[in-house]
Amino acid sequence: MHDHGPSWGWSGVHVVTNESFAGAPVEADPDTMRAMLDRSLQATRFEIEFGR
Secondary structure (H helix, E strand, O other), rough: EEEEEEEOOOOOOEEEEEOOOOHHHHHOOHHHHHHHHHHHHHHHHHHHHHHH
């Protein structure tokens, strides 16, 4: 599960995340799952900074 959303702070928008990767897919290939999470966070940051 990957749940994220914007949160307003004194210096702008901050992304608050709550990740929970577990189970057979993660155990079978943790490196790929970590890469997927990283890409998701990068895409979220891009959307917030540039409005898609």
